[in-house]
Every structure is written in C-alpha cells, then in structure tokens.
Amino acid sequence: MENFSRRNFLKSTAASVAISSMIGCEQKKTAEPLKQAAGGSSDQLGLEWDKAVCRFCGTGCGVLVGRKDSKIVATKGDPDCYSNKGLNCIKGYFLSKILYGEDRLTKPLIRKNGKLEEATWEEALDLIASKYVEILKNDGSNAVAMFGSGQWTIFEGYAATKFMRSLGFVSKDGVGSNNIEPNARMCMASAVAAFMRTFQSDEPMGSYEDIEHADTFVLWGANMAEMHPVLFSRIVDTKIKDKIHVKLVDLGTQFTRTSEEADLYLQFKPQTDLAIANYFANYIVQNNLYDKDFIETNTVFKRGQTNIGYGLKDGGADIPKDAEAMFPMTFDEYKAFVSTYTLEYVSELSGVPKEKLEEAARLIADPKRKVVSFWTMGFNQHTRGTWVNQLVYNIHLLTGKISKPGNGPFSLTGQPSACGTAREVGTFSHRLPADMVVANEEHRKKTAEIWKIPVEKINPKPGLHTVEMFRAIDNGKIKLLWVQVTNPFQSMPNLNRYRKAAQEKDVFIVVSDVYPTRSTEVADVVLPSAMWTEKEGAYGNAERRTQHWNKIVEPPGEAKTEIWQMFEVAKRMKLDDGKTLADLIYNYNPETYYKEIWEEYRSFSLGIGKDLAPYDVLKEKHGVVWPYVHKTKEINTKVDFTEVWENVENPEGKKGDDFISVKWRYNAKYDPYAAKFLKDHPEHKGEIAFYKAKGNDYKAVVLAVPYEAAAEEPNNEFPFWLCTGRVLEHWHTGTMTMRVPELRRAVPRAVVNLNPEDAKTLGIKGGDLVKISSKRGSVVFPADVNGRSIPAKGSVFIPFFDETRMVNEITIDAYCPISKEPDYKKCAVKIEKV
Amino acid sequence: MVISSLVIYCHSEFLDYVSEQIKTLPCVEIVGSHNSKFAVVIETETTEQSAELAEEIRLFTGVLSLELVTHFFEDEVQNS
C-alpha cells in the first residue's frame, strides 16, 4: 500500500474505532473476531492482532496488540473486554515502549568480587540451586524466602507457591516454606483481611458495571482520575448522562484531579477516616435509614478487639495475641457504640465542616440512591486498614446497598494481578489457593491431594509476612531471598534498615527482573526476565476478571520467563531417591505446561463459589469473570444447579449457556450459588445470601471498632504528616515507566508537594530544595508548591517512583496488626529549606 | 507518522468551547461527537507529541476526562 493511502487508511480506522467506542456500540454480547475488532485492518495493513491486558494498573484494561514483523507497532483498547469497553488511558500510549528500554537485562549476572558480572544460565541456575540445597539442609525451610508481586502472571504465582511450599522434599525439617509473599501485602492485604473477616470470601462482590447503574460514588482517598483513569471516565460518563442527580463524593487528605470533578469534597485529617465512617453509620442508625429486613437476615453484629498495637517491634511484639478477635454484640449495643460518633465530635476530630459531613451522610443513607464506594491505598496502607475497610462494609450492610447492580463496596487494586495472582492463587505467607490457609488441616489435605504430595510436606505454620520477612533478613534468620517481578529495596518502608541488612548480612539474594533496579543492585544473582507479551500469561483484575494472553513477541537476548527459571532451579535440586524436585512438582509436558498448570490450579476453585474458567475458554474470550459456574455437578465437581439455572441471569453470556459468569456475587438473580442456597434455605428471606460465611451462619459481620490514633503523628520536632503515593506518569518504582523517554522527560524526578500556605510560612518557593526528615532519616527533594495535588495544611506528599531520591528511607514500617499491611500514608516529618 | 484516536468527555455547557479550542490545535481532528463526548484523531511525528496534545486537551476548561482508543506507531518503531 502506498504511504499516502496507508496513512489515510490508518486515520480512517482510528476515527471509526474511536467513534464506535464513544457511542458505545462496542458493548456486544459476543466477542468479535480479532481482525474485525481491531478495525478490520489486519489484512489491509499487514498487522497481526492479538489480545492482551494492560501491564500497568489493576483496572485490567483489555488491549489489542498489533504486530508487524517482530515488533509491536499498534495498540488499541479492546472493545470486547467488558472491563474497559475499548478504552485505554493515556498510559496506553507508552504500553509497548516498556519492552524496549535501552538497558533491558539480557544476560544472567553473578556477583564476583563485589561486582555483578555476566554469566551463563547454567552457572547462574547451578549456583542458585546449590545455595537452596545448602541452606535448606543446614538451616531448614524457614531460612529461605520468596518475594513476588501482583505483577506475577497467575501461572508464575502458582508455580512459585508450589515451589516454596514443596521445599520440604529438600529441607532438613521435612516441611515446605511458607515464607512467600507478594508485594500485594503492601498494597491490598487490608482489603483481603476485611473481606475474609466480613464475608469469609475474598474480593469485591460487584462489577465495574456498577458504575453505569449507580448514582452516588463515594471515593475514599482514591485519586481515580489519575490512578484508575478508565474507571473514572466511566463515572464521568454516568455523570454526563444525569448530571443533576448523579453525585461524586470525594473524601481525601489532598485535593487532586479527582477532587476537581467532585460534587462534594471532604478533606479530612489523616487517620480520621475511621471516625467519619462511624459517623456515617451513626447517621444511618439514628435516622432509621437502615434496612431492617436486610440486617436481620444477612448480618451479625460484632465488637472488635481494641488497642491492637502497630507492629513496630520485631516479631510484632507490641501486638496483643487476640488483636484479630471479634466478640458478639447486639444491634442495640452497636447503636450505642456508634452514637458517640456525633456530627460535632467527628467534625472537630476530622476537620471536615459539619454541613459537608451531613450532606455526604444524607447521600449515602438515602434509600433511593444507589451507592458504590471505591478505595485503594488510602484505606489499605493504614495501621487500622482492616478496620477501615470493614467500617465501609458496615455502611453498605446497614443500608442493604450491596451485591446489587449499582450498589456495593469496591476495593480497587493498584497492580494488574493483585487479585488474580496474590489473592486467588494465594501467594501470601498464610494462604493456599482459593482462599484456603496453611493453618487449616482440611485445606492442606486438599492442596496435597491436588499437588500429589504427602500432606506432611505442607508446613502448617504461616510464614513471615512482608515486614517481618525483611526484618528476619536483618536478624540473620533468612539466608536466601528470591525476588521476582518487584523492587522491594526501593519500595519497603523504613528502607534504610532493609537495604543495610541486604548489603551487610549473610543473605544470598536472587532478583529476577527486566531492568536494573535498586533491588538488582543488592543482588548476588540477577536473572533477566521476559515481560508482558514476551510470554504467555494471565492476570486477574479487581472485578474478578481473568484475562489470558498469548506470547506475541520474543524476549530480548537471553531473557527467560520466571516459570522457566523456577522449573530449571527445581530440576537442579536432587532428592535422595535420584529424582529432582521438578519431577515431583513440575511434571508437565514442555509443549502444554501452561494449560496443565491452569487446569491443575483451576481444580482448587471448582464447586466452592470461586470457580475459574477452563483454559480453552480463557484463551478464546476477552476476559472471564469468576465465579464461572457450570450447571452440573459432573463439571463443577460439587453442586447441581439445574433446578435454579433458568432463574439466574447471565449478563456476559446467553440464556441457556451451560456456564454463567457471575457479575454480582451473593445475589440470587445473578449467582447460581446464592440461588441454590435460597432454594435450600427457604427461611432465608430476600435475594441476597452470603453463602460463603458458614462460620457466621451465612451472615456478614457488621463490626464495631473505634477511631484509634496513627502509629506516628506530628509533634513539636516533626510537625508535618507525610503521605506517599504515585503520579500519573509513573508506575510503582518507575522500573518500566522511567525507561520510556517521553515519561521520563515529562516527570524526571520526584518532588515534594507542599501546601501553599505552609510553603509561605516556611519561606519555600517552587523549585527550592528542601530536606524532609523523619526519625528514620532525611531525603532532599525540590519543592512543588502549586502542583497537581495540593496537600492539606500540615501535610506533604511525595511519590515513591524515583530511585535517585527514595522517600521510603523516611517512611515508617508500622503495619495493620490484622492484615500486616504497612502504612505508607502517615508518618511525622520536618521540612527544612536546604 | 503516529496516528491515534481518543474519546474526550466534556461538561455539556462547554461543548462549543472545547470544540473551538480543539480546532485551534494543529494535527488534531474532531471526527465525531455524541452525548457530551468527542472522538478525535491526532496525527504527529512522535508518540510524545501526541501525548502532549492529549494532555493539552485534557487541561481545557470543560474537559472532564479523556481516554485513548487506538495508537498506530509503526514508523516510530521502524525508525528506532
């Protein structure tokens, strides 16, 4: 095709696809063939299209990837993915560029005489395997650890958890290691703990489609306009359609681009979200705006243990043993408890004007309004993160605004597979797949059966959670750490302690990554990894959608997948009977191992309301929401749904299909498990059934917990709050986005955002260098006084993407005693002009 | 040659204003509008220029949000 006509053709394709996305005609019930979905351009332009998922945030947007020769030359929002309906955010401009940074790691490196030197795979793998065997034989399985992430593909996370928990075949103590953690511990462990404590099943019950059904959006510390832009646009679209009635309420500690679009902005003092949520509950109860029938049928009231500590002492020595305890209470006792959270008290404590608090409460409690609450790190990275998550569930449970289209509490995720890999696979130190835990004998038995290993090999004692894992390196207890797909030596709080430990203690560190990072810098071996579409993969996003992609391009140089790396290390771990660890745990066909891994993993999920789609379905469809339930017991292994099947809707499929993808869990209209439960329990009224909450008689917990202060609050010496987070241009520690020249040029370095009044008082102008110090150290940043985000008076904000100025050198490693998630949002600092 | 298309979400009262502003930008063409939204195509030499134009549009008064739909950048890849 001539250049001119090719250009015209590209333009007309771009235009027609944009128009179709704009008017929404992409919302078809069945997937179009890829060529057609991509704009009918495959043949004419000589591009080959395949589906993938965005590599960045937890929205999990579907992306169509166009390849020409061996390179990606076009991308497009996938119109057949329900999560994003053809849209990508501006980060989509740079998606494929993350593959092509100049300093991609392409060869294994081994530290020799203090320097990382190129090595062969053979050398590197032999060395890693020999270290594992030596340490496991001498010190046992508690001396090794693995730290992965919510960016692991599901296949990788599954292979990793199986690897670690099967090390008992090699270790002197005969049991596997539970010292495996995803960095998701630092990002949404509080949401996990709260879902489990409330519903006995992890992950949100709703769907992104709630956005089109709701009329009231309550955002708690979530800057969705910049961090989850595609979802924010869906909110905007809903607002555009009915701008008088639809309301956006933004609660936060700094004014952001999201706040600019809000109808009501409530700026609160850090930590007082606990009190505000209790005030909303009090408003609902005092004004009799609760749903009496719903709470009678579906809830149980409990009081949480209080004064639960902050995890500041190693081993959690300052945390009471019963920190997680919940004690029964009556509704009247609950009513009396929340009655102390009066408008006056909460306004005084939080700094939010009374009329704003009341207006927000009125919107949330109005029985005619459909309310969705969204939150991310503001709630989760919180020393009372589990509590504050539960306090928002309280609001939805009291009003019965849950598990219905347009109604529900919705915790978003920051990483593309925080749900799919960290939560569903169960790569936390206490978890096994499908919400199971190592401490439960039945769960260990089921796992051993699927893995075909003796149950005694699975260690019943939970491993070390993230902060304690890194403390154990400092305390000399962890001798080997394998880091995959993440950068903890930039992202850990109280970073100086852990970087020093990595450099000075007797610990062998392996880092698998795609670029040099602050973590490869402290590694003994660096393994070059394949990323994103350089390998087959699957991610699970925040609306429980599993999305599979094929390998589309070759990785550079000698880079290899993490799965291959683990297979190869396991092959080198010889057992007494002449077999290898790989023979026992990775006995898959080299041609079909992705499918075999998936189907093995999937067997954990069937018949228990966690049902995942078969591999072949995932390969074909543009994302599938779980539970993906089959009608009959033969396939789902446990329950026959035939008698309720016709009554259950299938919004992403067709009536009469044998599978139903459940968009609203616990709701009998959409969820066959709930429909079956109601059929079997005729005494249970209404359409909602929390059928997973067996331990609470199938009821969700409304929890009474108080406001308690943060672990560290401003004082005379350190008079400011420090909050950390992200910026639009960079993702996490900048490993990928700092390799994109355009993004690096747009935001080359982190700055400290100051409140203009504070800056004036301190005599600081934009661009001045300022030293920010906490009890743990000091870092110098240029000041930004009128930035995109304006912190409240008395607070400063610093992003954590910049590896040259690491804000985590001054953050605190206090954590929620229940979820064990650290609080990156609150510590005390002082500011000095340099 | 980099060609991309975007959807722009606007306040209804600002539709005319936003459309006027977009028309002042070189390399940007409005190709459709619907329900307070515009579909635009941007054609530039580099992705960076496209992204800068997108950011410029986002900052116009009356623009609520903006999302990317397609991004063709084969010349950029072949020249790299």
Ligand code: SF4
């Ligand atoms: S919203 Fe998140 S997942 Fe979607 S395109 Fe943007 S960064 Fe990627």
